Amino acid sequence: MKKNHTDMNRNKVLLTASISLLLWAASGYADSRCEIAFPDIAGYTTLKCDFHMHTVFSDGKVWPDVRVEEAWREGLDAIAITDHIEYLPHKGDIPKNLDRPFEIAGKKAEELGILLIKGAEMTFDTPPGHFNAIFVQDIAALEAKVLLDEAKNAHQQGGFIFWNHPDWQGHEKGQWIDLYTTMVQDGLMNGIEICNGSAYYSRAHQWCLEKNLTMVGNTDIHGPSMRLANTDKDHRTMTLVFAKEKSLAAIKEALQNGRTAVWCEDKLIGKKEFLEPLFYASVTIQNPLPSNNDIVVDLHNRSEISITLDRKGDTGPKTIVLGAKGTTRVKFPLQTEPFVYTVKNFLIAPEKGLPIKLDISTVFSGKTK
Numbered sequence: 395m396k397k398n399h400t401d402m403n404r405n406k407v408l409l410t411a412s413i414s415l416l417l418w419a420a421s422g423y424a425d426s427r428c429e430i431a432f433p434d435i436a437g438y439t440t441l442k443c444d445f446h447m448h449t450v451f452s453d454g455k456v457w458p459d460v461r462v463e464e465a466w467r468e469g470l471d472a473i474a475i476t477d478h479i480e481y482l483p484h485k486g487d488i489p490k491n492l493d494r495p496f497e498i499a500g501k502k503a504e505e506l507g508i509l510l511i512k513g514a515e516m517t518f519d520t521p522p523g524h525f526n527a528i529f530v531q532d533i534a535a536l537e538a539k540v541l542l543d544e545a546k547n548a549h550q551q552g553g554f555i556f557w558n559h560p561d562w563q564g565h566e567k568g569q570w571i572d573l574y575t576t577m578v579q580d581g582l583m584n585g586i587e588i589c590n591g592s593a594y595y596s597r598a599h600q601w602c603l604e605k606n607l608t609m610v611g612n613t614d615i616h617g618p619s620m621r622l623a624n625t626d627k628d629h630r631t632m633t634l635v636f637a638k639e640k641s642l643a644a645i646k647e648a649l650q651n652g653r654t655a656v657w658c659e660d661k662l663i664g665k666k667e668f669l670e671p672l673f674y675a676s677v678t679i680q681n682p683l684p685s686n687n688d689i690v691v692d693l694h695n696r697s698e699i700s701i702t703l704d705r706k707g708d709t710g711p712k713t714i715v716l717g718a719k720g721t722t723r724v725k726f727p728l729q730t731e732p733f734v735y736t737v738k739n740f741l742i743a744p745e746k747g748l749p750i751k752l753d754i755s756t757v758f759s760g761k762t763k
């Protein structure tokens with residue numbers, strides 16, 4: 395009887411161990427990283443970044459190192475954790491400690507190879523609204539009564555500062571005010587979030603072009619990210635940074651020099667000088683098959699985004715959709731001149747797609763583009 399009891403206990407232990415092993419294996423399996431396919435462009439590596447997110451240390455719902463795990467799973471290279479400085483609804487449970495989220499997330503970031511940027515959200519009523527300061531050293535030392543002073547402190551610490559979600563309190567409250575002009579002139583506003591989550595702010599996009607400010611797009615995520623895979627229809631809003639190398643210093647340098655694009659829903663938004671090389675690095679013309687007056691080619695899109703081409707010239711199919719990471723077979727009339735199109739969902743200005751040319755003849759004559 396006693397022996398049986400011992401055996402039962404042993405079996406129980408074995409069963410528990412097996413279940414633990416299964417759970418461990420299952421969690422190991424779930425921890426896979428989805429790489430995001432955007433090619434590098436000449437001289438630069440294309441880094442996928444999210445510069446705006448929250449943890450339990452302000453009004454977020456997750457512990458800081460979970461943000462790093464999410465970023466790793468979703469294929470990001472770099473993140474900034476940017477808890478609010480002025481809005482701490484959990485402070486009854488989690489004492490105010492503005493620099494703590496970065497410390498907690500740091501070890502996990504090192505472990506997983508995620509570049510972790512120290513940041514904070516300077517949070518004031520709109521206007522002037524919310525601004526992120528990233529690449530700062532000492533968040534507690536930023537705190538001041540007004541945004542301008544806080545931004546000055548961030549600037550002194552070498553921070554990169556951008557205006558968050560300009561239209562979140564409505565179009566009227568999101569107007570450009572004199573304070574912003576002062577901030578731009580004094581180097582206290584270096585960029586604007588032209589996309590926040592699924593929202594795209596065309597007016598902010600225009601301001602970035604007119605005032606030469608860096609375009610960023612971020613999640614501003616508060617709850618846990620449950621996404622296990624990225625698709626071109628369902629993915630994080632993110633900033634693509636064209637950096638000289640994969641390092642924190644290189645990201646900061648690229649941000650300071652405006653080398654970014656924003657991937658939001660089905661759109662890629664950025665300056666022509668970056669979207670153009672990104673298009674040509676993404677799309678290749680392959681396998682030409684001429685017949686009579688036509689030529690059939692494979693247009694291969696190796697990027698993560700579906701690309702919609704609208705015809706601007708007189709010849710070629712009216713619309714061509716190149717699925718993400720896929721090949722599309724297209725028939726063109728045989729001609730030596732390139733086909734003229736606009737990439738409808740690569741926005742180089744509000745409602746303005748990127749003009750491109752498809753030079754089929756170079757492939758036909760054996761050259762590659």
Ligand SMILES: [Zn+2]
Nearest residue numbers: 515524558559
């Ligand atoms: Zn905000």
Ligand SMILES: [Zn+2]
Nearest residue numbers: 446448515614
């Ligand atoms: Zn926020």
